[in-house]
Amino acid sequence: LSHVPGPWLSRFTSLTLKYHEFRGRRREYIHALHRWYGPAVRLAPNEASFTSLEAVKEVYAAGGSGYDKTEYYSLFCQFGIRTMFSTLNKEEHRRRKRILAERYTMTNVMREPLLEGIQERARAFTAKCANSVGSVDIYALLHCYALDCVTHFLFGDGLDSLCLPANYEIMAEMTYHQSLQKNLLHYYLPRIAPYLPFCQPRHAPLANEYVIGAMKKKVDQEASSKTQQHESYSLIDRLLSSMEGMPAAAECKDHMAAGIDTTGDALCFAIWQLSKEKHSHVQTKLKEELREHYRSDQAGDLRSLDRLPYLDAVIKETLRLTPPIPMSLPRYAPGGKGKSNVVIDGYAIPAGTIVSSQAYSVHRLNQDVFPESDRFTPDRWLGDALDQNRLFFAFGQGSRGCTGRNLATMEMKILLAEVYLRFSTINENEDQMDMELDDQIISARPRGQMCKVVFT
Numbered sequence: 001l002s003h004v005p006g007p008w009l010s011r012f013t014s015l016t017l018k019y020h021e022f023r024g025r026r027r028e029y030i031h032a033l034h035r036w037y038g039p040a041v042r043l044a045p046n047e048a049s050f051t052s053l054e055a056v057k058e059v060y061a062a063g064g065s066g067y068d069k070t071e072y073y074s075l076f077c078q079f080g081i082r083t084m085f086s087t088l089n090k091e092e093h094r095r096r097k098r099i100l101a102e103r104y105t106m107t108n109v110m111r112e113p114l115l116e117g118i119q120e121r122a123r124a125f126t127a128k129c130a131n132s133v134g135s136v137d138i139y140a141l142l143h144c145y146a147l148d149c150v151t152h153f154l155f156g157d158g159l160d161s162l163c164l165p166a167n168y169e170i171m172a173e174m175t176y177h178q179s180l181q182k183n184l185l186h187y188y189l190p191r192i193a194p195y196l197p198f199c200q201p202r203h204a205p206l207a208n209e210y211v212i213g214a215m216k217k218k219v220d221q222e223a224s225s226k227t228q229q230h231e232s233y234s235l236i237d238r239l240l241s242s243m244e245g246m247p248a249a250a251e252c253k254d255h256m257a258a259g260i261d262t263t264g265d266a267l268c269f270a271i272w273q274l275s276k277e278k279h280s281h282v283q284t285k286l287k288e289e290l291r292e293h294y295r296s297d298q299a300g301d302l303r304s305l306d307r308l309p310y311l312d313a314v315i316k317e318t319l320r321l322t323p324p325i326p327m328s329l330p331r332y333a334p335g336g337k338g339k340s341n342v343v344i345d346g347y348a349i350p351a352g353t354i355v356s357s358q359a360y361s362v363h364r365l366n367q368d369v370f371p372e373s374d375r376f377t378p379d380r381w382l383g384d385a386l387d388q389n390r391l392f393f394a395f396g397q398g399s400r401g402c403t404g405r406n407l408a409t410m411e412m413k414i415l416l417a418e419v420y421l422r423f424s425t426i427n428e429n430e431d432q433m434d435m436e437l438d439d440q441i442i443s444a445r446p447r448g449q450m451c452k453v454v455f456t
């Protein structure tokens, strides 16, 4: 890798990279290296990072699913089992995706009972905001919304953490934790970490109990044939009806976890941006579009939300500037004995090298496609935004990209529509809120885990 530019020390040791990882600063460190050295950077003796479109296509979409995931994804096992997300084996991934993908298609996501359930939850959110005195901590409420929506999709009758305190506890358990360093220790010291008293893995007993209970209920219902398979939109019904064995509880828990912080954080960042005084013109433009084209009380109109260009642009711009998964998605460069090295962005890369891109840098450093890339400018997504869309990496790319993209997008569209059709929002005190991205394993969240907004 000596021909890939990077700090001199990275030729000999990965310690600098690990130091920044443990401090929760990996993303910023890599970003700074890219600013200094360019679109290809050596991070460690056996690791490199890239930001160009060519590299993203090669690493994540070559042959459809891109290069193999690294063992880093073992950190995402559920109940000790590999899921579609954490499986390293391509064949196994393909098999599982074949079973699950149908539930994540736009056709299934657009089914009325599913959309209406999401709208009901968006209205529960706006009711909370309407009834509040002063400001509302939207961070907590949006994570509740995301949890309620994703469980509605997974199990048919989902949680109601927006209203029920016992369900709220599940959201809190999944959201408010500090487990980055513990997870990293388990990854780097798998033999020692389990014996360290301060390093016990994060438990989520309430969430586990809920998932297993919801599954049992479904199985019982099926046994007494109370459900009608053909009308179902839920993932669990698909899993239970599939004749090919799948670890259904682990899979459901994984999709539940994948759908809370990502969608919750994205919505939180979107409302925070729209509520800044300097972005009041963006809020006004969004309201105008909604007033003109969206009748929230008319059945069937929810689908039309997917055709509103400005709403779409606001969401894409939020995900570009503050992607909920902004960090490296590590893969192994393929090859091996007797095979030639792969070429990424003009650099020959030896087999087995860990290669990756991080959305945070891909979205900010390609200034020719995203000029003034630090600014929140939804208009950049209007019209023919072919180049912008090709570089959009918030949901990953290739067949291992986000399966939940359609669902997440509709959840975000419905919530923003319900909010901005009825309310204006301003941030309570912009200077006091800590909305800096705080790195987790591959995701990041607002550092303060709180966002106070006034609804009028």
Ligand code: HEM
Residues within 6 Å of the ligand: 084, 085, 086, 097, 150, 255, 256, 258, 259, 260, 262, 263, 266, 323, 324, 325, 329, 393, 394, 395, 396, 399, 400, 401, 402, 403, 404, 405, 407, 408
């Ligand atoms: C704004 C919201 C979301 C964002 C930004 C997001 C982002 C991502 C990204 C970047 C990946 C690829 C990770 C990698 O390659 O290592 C991914 C994978 C995945 N996401 Fe999402 N996600 C979101 C919402 C959701 C939701 C709501 C669900 C499910 C209910 C979901 C389920 C999944 C699954 C199952 C995978 C693994 C796909 C595979 O390996 O085939 N995501 N997501």
